[in-house]
Structure formats: C-alpha cells, structure tokens
Amino acid sequence: MIYNTIILERKKLSAWIYLNRPNEMNSLSKSLIIELLSALREVEQDPSVRVIVLSGKGKAFCAGADLKELLTDLDRQPDGQKGILDLAGDLFDTLNHLSKPLIAALNGMTLAGGLEIAMTADIIVASEKAKIGDAHSNFGVLPGGGGSVRLPRKIGVNRAKYLLFTGDFISAEEMKNFGLVHEVTPADDLEVYVQELADKIALKSPLVLKEMKRLVTDGLEQPLEIALRQELLALKNHTRSHDFREGLSAFSEKRTPNFKGY
Template structure:
C-alpha cells in the first residue's frame, strides 16, 4: 500500500506507517488522516503484523494540523469537523489491538504530539523536541492533548507544557515519563525495529489483553480494575498461546505463538 501522504510497509513483523509530507513538516491534512486510518485497518487485519511503528520523513516528525490548508478548503466552520476527524483517528491509534510505537525525530508539535500521546511506546531521537504550542496562538488542544497529556506525565507537568507552549527536549520528556527511550539520532529507526522485533516474538493475543487491561484499568477504580484483570487472565488461559507458553516453559525452548 502506497499513498502520497502516507507510506505503509511491512518490516519483519511490524507495520511501519510513515507520515510523508516533508515539504509541510508532515502537517496533518484530511488526506493524511484518511491514509493513516486506512493503514491502521490494514495492520489490524494482517495476522502477521504484531506491532505498528509511526515515523516521519524529512526534518520533523509532525508539525500538527495543516491549518492553512484546512481553512482554505473547509473554512472556519470546517475546523471543528477536522478536529473531530483527528480525534477519531487518535482514538483509533489508542484502541488498536496491537502495540503502537512512535519513533520521533526532529520536532513534534500540537496535533503531532496528540498523535504521539495515543501511542503505547515512544522512542525519541536525542535531538527531538516536544511541544504543544496551541496556547501560543490562542488555540485549544481538542484532539486529546489536554486529556491524554496529564495521564502520561502528570497534571503539573502537563499544565506547564500546555500553558507555556515551550518545547521540551527528548531527555526531559523521558524524565517526565512520556518517552520510553532516548537514542542517538542515527539509531532511531534501528532501535524502533529492534523493539518491534522483540514484541513480535511474544503472544499477540496476550499483548492485546495486557494492553486492554492497562488502558481500561486507568479508567476504573482499583477494585474494578483488579477484577477486570483477573477476568481477562482467566479468559486468556483458555487460548492456544497460553498453552504453548506453558509447553515451551516446560521444555525450555522458545515458544511459537499463533495469536489464538
């Protein structure tokens, strides 16, 4: 699958979705959002795909929404519709049953940051910077930024980032808890692939259950979350992957998971 604004390719067990508008710093357009949504559905339907990696071409991961184009094509009234479309896409990313990795280089701003916030794991090049940026121009983070950011880095840090519109380094975002690993700029793609390969050797069904339990648990009381975790585990123990894991453990060999 190839589109002008979005590249989709399989590398090992990972589906790479690459934002490909370098001349616009990979700013989000309607076409790009639709291309990413299609790529995510393709990855979900491919049993051989065990994880998804987001990347960007050019000097920047994503500069946020292409507001100039949105205003020209949709007008002021269309901005809200565009934001709903973006929010829907980011929900699709967050709810994807397979682990989603963001490989961030250069800079990520506003809507680009909201895309990253919807991902499960975030690798960052050492030279990358993160910013919300909406407040600089009197705008509002309406596609998850004001909601997901405090859940990832805490309310105090989130407010500082949102209120000041300043850029934070990859290292600072690592210390805040959003970035899971900082790597040298020239190792970003290799590090993302290594992480995807590691995930690809594990049970896709088991990881899907774990992802669901983690995300659902954040929205429930501790008591309800623990009960949900136990129920999910009980269901998973009836799967072929669980049985294969036990056999492999007993035989002291690497398991071969099928995702069932």
C-alpha cells in the same frame, strides 16, 4: 490504496507507517489523515503484523494540523464531506482503539497534534534531535486530540500546564525525565533501536499483548478492586487459549514458543 502522503513498510512482524510531508513538517492535511486512517485499519486487520510503528520523514515527526488547510476548510461551504476536524476525530478514535502494540518513533519536531498522536502510543522512543511541545496556545488554538487530557496524566498537572500555557518546546531528554518518552537515541540509531524493540515485542503472544493492552487501558479507568477482579477473570479465560498452553509447554520443553494469537 496508493499512498502519497504516508509510506507503509512491512519489516518482519511489524508495520512502519511514516508521515511523509517533509516540506510541511508532516502536518496533518485531510489527505494525510485519510491515508493514515486507511493504513492503520489495514495493519490492524493484518494477522501478519504484530506491532505498529509510527514515525515521520524529514526533520519532523508531526507539527500538528495543517493550519492553512484548517482555515480554508472552516471557511468552505457545506458539501456533505467530512472536514479536517471530523477526520481528525476519526483518526484519534482509531488510534485510541488499536488492539496491537503501537510504538511512536519521534524522529524530529513533535508538536500540537503530533504530540497528541504520539501520546496514543504504548511506547514512545525519540531521537536526541526531537523537540516536543503542545504549541496550541502559540496559534490561539485549543487541543482537540487529547493534549489537555492526556498530557497531565502522562507528565503531571503542573508540567502539563506549563507546556500548554507557554507553548514551549522541550528536549526529548527532558520528556524522558518527565516519563513520557521511554528512550532517547542518537538520530542515526532511532530506527535500528525501534526495530529491535518491535522485533522483541512481536515474539510474544499476540493474544497476550492485546489483552494486556486492554487490561491496562481499562484498569486505569476503574476502581482498583474492580480492575483486579477483571484481571483475574481475564487470566482464567486465557487458560483456555492455545497461546497459554503453548507458552507453558515451550517452557517445560525448553524451546521457543510458537504463538498463534488465539
């Protein structure tokens, strides 16, 4: 697929996907969503990609939905094609079910749907120039990608309600203090830091990363006793894998393990 609104780059064992509508603050148009879906599905299925990074070009990571296109889309006559909200639903479903580690590198403004995309990531790193907020209330719009659901779980109910109700933007450093952002870097260092982080993660067993991600996600939705039993069962099953034996053999032989992902 030829991409016009995103850029897909492979860097070592990671794939970087940049939202690339800088003049529109990387807002989510139908074409961008379709291309982003295609790229995510491509790298998810590519065994040479072990870590996925999402970032943006220009001054924004993503400012949310393209509201002009959304309004036009809502007014169009039914034609059997998916509308922007349906496509956005597909996008968030895909993001929520990625099996590979996902890092969001917030290069700039991260608002509304952009924040919702960022919150699907396993790790968020932000430039010191990034401003982050929900912003839906500023336009009389409700969240639809997890803003009212994930944000309270990430930063606490009271802080989330403040951001949801006021539509205010806050600094990346504040979001780090709230626990949403893992690290804040100088703007010029963002990609270098994230690439080093992606490289570090990519050296781990792809099978372990996949299972760890699943266990964390599932465990949050289960009673503690059940989650602990599932974790132990996963470990027992994992002992039959190549990567389990390779990791222990490499430790014993004092060498770097060669993980295969099975």
